[in-house]
Every structure is written in structure tokens, then in C-alpha cells.
Amino acid sequence: MMKLIPQLLLAGSVLLAVPVMAEDAANSVNTNAEILIQKIKADKKLLVAANMDLNDAEGKQFWPLYDGYQKELEQHNQQVRKLIMEYAEAFNKGPIPNETATKLLRDMLSLEETEVKTKRAYADKIGKVLPAAKTARYIQIENKIRALLRAELAQKIPLAY
Template sequence: MYLNTRALILAATLAVTSPLMAGNLPNPTLDEAKVLAQAQEMQNQTQPEKRKFVKNELALTPEQAEQFWPIYDEHQLALRELNRRRIENILSYARAFNQGSLNDKTANALAREVFDIEKDEVALLKHTYRYASEATSPVQAALYVQIEAKLRARLRFEETDMLPLVK
């Protein structure tokens, strides 16, 4: 399989997911299930570090923290769904690629899902910024969405850097 384990783990690194993340992917293979379990374990280890990093960067007052952390948690929950969709899309692409090529119908569906995920991610950042700026300040909210956007951009780069081009 061209798409290696590292690519899928990187795709899942920021997700808070269940071991059955690929629940909407028909018939996950044993290798896919193993990668998803590894991604879950990695997430369990990295999520507290991410929260600590955000906490240190934002330097919230106790009052701000009380209002901000539920917004953060909601954002992370929404990221879970985006990451699930992204990983399923990558797995679907890997399956098609490994079969030799993409047909037009599959390529169209995969591309549209990429666009939809990106659109939903921007909408999520806008939503989070709106509420975080009311809970903290516009500067702190901008910093938070900047942190999230940078992490997501790095994740997308790592994913796409490892994916072969469509043939």
C-alpha cells in the first residue's frame, strides 16, 4: 500500500476520535483498523499537550478561562468530525490509488469532499473566533484560531506531502 502508516497517523494526530473512526468507511481492512488504533493512542497522548500549549499561549484570567474552555472543548469536538471525514477521504483515495487509478466518479466525489471539509473548517474557525472573542478578547481569540489554523495547515501539509498524485 503506497499510503503508509505515518500518513494516516499524521492525519489523525489532532483528532479526538474513537478506535472505530472509519465507521463510515465500508469494510476497513485490518491494516486500516491498526492505523486508526495507533492514531487514537497518539491522540490520547498529544491532546493534553495541545491544551497545555494553548493555555500557556493565551494566558487567560480565571474569568476568561471559565468562559473560554467550553468553547475550546466544543471546537475540539467539531474537529473530531472534520478529522474523521478527512481520514475517511484519505483512506478512500488510498484504496482507489492502490487499485491502479481513479475513475471520474470517485475522483469527483473525493475532490468535492476535500472542498466541503475545507469549507466546514473555515466556518468552524469563524464560529469559534466569534465566541472566543466574546469570552476573552479579540486578540486572544485571534491567537487561538491562529494556533488552530497553523496546526491544521501543518497537518494538511504532512498529509498531502505523503499522498501520491492522481494518475
């Protein structure tokens, strides 16, 4: 599991913090980003598969739930990217005004709450088709990957001033 995590971390941090590019380069960037997104998804799925030890019956029930959760996480990641861009725009203008800081903080906390609710909902769904230990293992894998991505972002995103 640990062998793929650095690759996922690097690629995931690129996806979450992609800067806005000039329009003439946008098509190339979008194409490359889409290729990278598909590679990350495939690598992540391989990482999960290698660590879940699912039998055929479990796999038939788990993988559709996995795919649903990944779609929801992608929507969440798009919102995170949007919020990072809003923060970058505000940060680059100088000291962040109180009202902007309040909005950004509220939006960030709301995104975190939504992510926890989604994780809980999918843990419950997965818990109905897998034993508790395998459900916990899957959530641990997701948590580890997301924690590494958050750590990478935390290093790159400056503190508000």
C-alpha cells in the same frame, strides 16, 4: 509553542493517515491510537494554555468553548481520515476514474468549507468572551497546527493520476 508543534505534527499525521490494519492487530492498534489521541489532546491543550495568557475569568469562559471546538474538529478529522482512505483505495487500483475523482474532489472541498464555517462560528463565540487579540491568537495557534498537519499529509499523499 514551537517545541510542542513537532510532536503534535508527528502524532497528528499518524492519526489522520492511519492505514487499515488486519483484524487481529486492530485491537492493539486501536488501543495505541486511543492513547496517542489522548496524549495529543493533552499536549495541544498545554500548548494553547501556555500561549493564551488567560486570566481566571477568561479561562472559565474560554475552555468550554475550546473543548466544544475540539470535539467538532475531531468529527471533521474522522471525515478527513475516511476520505483519505477512499482516495487510497481508488489510487491503489490504478488511474482514478473521472467519476471517482469528481466525487473525491467534491467531498474534499465540502470538508474544507465545513471546517471554515466551524472555525468562523467558534471565532465568533470566543470573540464574545475574550478580547479580539486573544481570539486572533487562539485561531492562529489552531491554524498553525492544522497547516503543519496538512503539509505533512501533502508530502505523504500522492497526486491523483
